[in-house]
Amino acid sequence: MINAVGTPQSLLLLGGTSEIGLAVAENYARQAPLTVVLAARPSERLDAAAEKLRGLGATVRTIPFDAKDIDSHPGVVEQAFADGDIDVAVIAFGLLGDPEQAWQDHATGVELAQVNYTAPVSLGIALAERLREQGHGSIVALSSVAGERVRRSNFVYGSTKAGFDGFYLGLGEALRPDGIHVTVVRPGFVHTKMTEGLKAAPMATTPDKVAEIVVDAVRRRRDLVWAPGQWRAVMSVLRHIPRPIFRKLPI
Numbered sequence: 001m002i003n004a005v006g007t008p009q010s011l012l013l014l015g016g017t018s019e020i021g022l023a024v025a026e027n028y029a030r031q032a033p034l035t036v037v038l039a040a041r042p043s044e045r046l047d048a049a050a051e052k053l054r055g056l057g058a059t060v061r062t063i064p065f066d067a068k069d070i071d072s073h074p075g076v077v078e079q080a081f082a083d084g085d086i087d088v089a090v091i092a093f094g095l096l097g098d099p100e101q102a103w104q105d106h107a108t109g110v111e112l113a114q115v116n117y118t119a120p121v122s123l124g125i126a127l128a129e130r131l132r133e134q135g136h137g138s139i140v141a142l143s144s145v146a147g148e149r150v151r152r153s154n155f156v157y158g159s160t161k162a163g164f165d166g167f168y169l170g171l172g173e174a175l176r177p178d179g180i181h182v183t184v185v186r187p188g189f190v191h192t193k194m195t196e197g198l199k200a201a202p203m204a205t206t207p208d209k210v211a212e213i214v215v216d217a218v219r220r221r222r223d224l225v226w227a228p229g230q231w232r233a234v235m236s237v238l239r240h241i242p243r244p245i246f247r248k249l250p251i
């Protein structure tokens with residue numbers, strides 16, 4: 001269980017090669033002994049991530065996970081819980097894709113919707129069942145500021161994150177009576193492999209900085225946080241700009 005100072009004993013990372021998700025696991029591993037389950041497609045990156053965590057003293061096992069294989073998700077969650085309770089489950093996978101191709105190519109757009117929205121819903125439902133059975137735990141849902149107000153420049157991606165947010169915020173309310181907590185995290189531009197080659201947006205941050213915000217949010221049982229926190233004020237303004245003006249903004 002999560003101890004009195006907010007440190008978990010076990011963590012499930014769905015998206016086991018996610019740089020932000022791994023930064024969260026590494027942050028916890030530096031604080032106390034930690035058991036980590038990394039769920040991802042087998043790869044050298046996954047093996048390297050597991051070895052790095054073991055180097056920090058964590059006990060690590062890996063399980064195969066494919067976000068697009070929806071039917072396999074209940075089994076993935078069962079495998080993750082096979083050795084005992086999971087204190088924190090992190091949903092940390094997704095696709096960014098080419099924003100123009102996403103709405104003009106059927107396969108691309110559908111894949112984006114499946115990976116960024118349908119798969120997280122599938123896993124959220126499976127996780128909720130297991131966490132309710134064990135009677136404790138937290139879910140961290142890594143989203144994006146792009147979902148708070150969907151922009152023309154990446155509206156397919158943004159719409160998937162808007163749906164993602166709606167589901168996990170609602171799941172948090174549904175699980176509250178059972179003592180299970182859900183934190184939705186909305187990062188802005190983060191320097192990762194996903195954003196490599198893209199022009200950095202204002203307030204760009206790093207996986208380690210996002211991880212610090214996540215760890216603090218779980219400890220304080222926050223429902224929704226931005227990374228960095230300044231995005232909250234920025235998005236509060238953007239959310240209320242009339243659409244005729246909003247569409248003219250260079251964002």
